[in-house]
Amino acid sequence: MSVHVPAWAADVFGKPAPLVQLGLGQALRNMQANAQAAHEQSDSRTKHTFGMSRWENSFQRVQDELKDLPGAATVKPYRFPFDLTLVGRGLIYPYKYAETTTDVRTARGPKESALIRELFSFAPPPRHTQDALDADWGISNPQPEPRGALANLPEGTRLILVPFACNASELLAVYWGIAALGAERHLEWITEPLPLTVPQTVTSHGTTPSIIPAQASGERKHTGFAEGSEPSLTLSSRMPSERLRGIPPMTEAEPTQDQISEDDATH
Known part of the structure; x- marks a missing residue:
């Protein structure tokens, strides 16, 4: 498939670059599908499940689509x-900028x-940095030094923004471009934010089942306690010394290993 790639990309x-452009559109399509599936399966009355799934999938699906590319x-x-994806000198950061068809050029940044x-230390500096009045009052917002793996990125790395608009019903738009972060989260687009093509087909890179296993159907028969199966008992004889000392018999075998506590399920 032939695509027009902007010079900056x-x-x-x-x-x-052409595969990155196609892969980003596919990744966000997969993100939307996974988030919608999570929302539907949770049967939730709120959008919390959709939002959390959408946030996680926005990074992981990009990684799935681009991880095998050179560089x-x-x-x-x-x-x-979550991990971010770097291809060549481009550090990719997807984020939701709206839930409606708002103009991305006037929308606020992350x-x-x-x-x-x-x-944004890997983005161009904004044209407006600080007023003289701000300096007089001692107001400043110095650029922080990158930490973690960001501190080890090579010189010349450029932040590539991938803003998208979506809601629990549909993915509305996906863009990419380079921007500086101005005052009050306003973006100063250095490149024109260009729309990415979003395919209709969803691709999968995992082994997660797409169909919930069928549950038992038909009427279940509820039995009373007296109708249940008789449990099997583990019997053991007492040592002669225990009989002489009047030690009562054990009614339950000791566990052969430590029991798993309820707290283990949360780790």
Whole structure:
């Protein structure tokens, strides 16, 4: 499939740029499908399941689609639960910018956090940095130093934003481009945010079953306690010394290994 690759993408990603462009559209399509499936299977009255699944899948599905490309690598930011994908000099960060068809050029950037500030150290500086009045009042927001794997990225790495609009019903739009982070989360797009083609077909890279196993059907017969099967008992004889000392017999065999505590299920 022939695709038009913008000059900045070819410069940042190199020869794999066309595959990156196609892979990102496919990855976000898979993200939406997985998040919708999680929401439907949870039978939840809220959108919490969809939101959490969408957040996780936005990073993991990108990794699935691009991990085998030349120059692809995973990057683990400091205290972030998911890996980011690096191809060539392009560090890819997908994020939801809206739940409706809002103009991406006027939408705000990702929610402010230490990670976002570190990521934007790989973006061009904003044209507006600090007013003279701010300097007089001692107000400053210095650029933090990247931590974790971000600190080891090669010089020339460029942050590539992949903003998308979606809700629990559909994926509305996906874009990519380079932007600086201005005041109050306003993005200053250095490149025009270009739409990515989103295919209709969903691809899968895992072994997670797509169909819930069938449950037992038909009317179940509820039996009373007295109608149940008689349990088997483990009998053991007492030693002669125990009989002489009047030690009562054990009514239950000791476990052969430590029991698993309820807390183990949470780790």
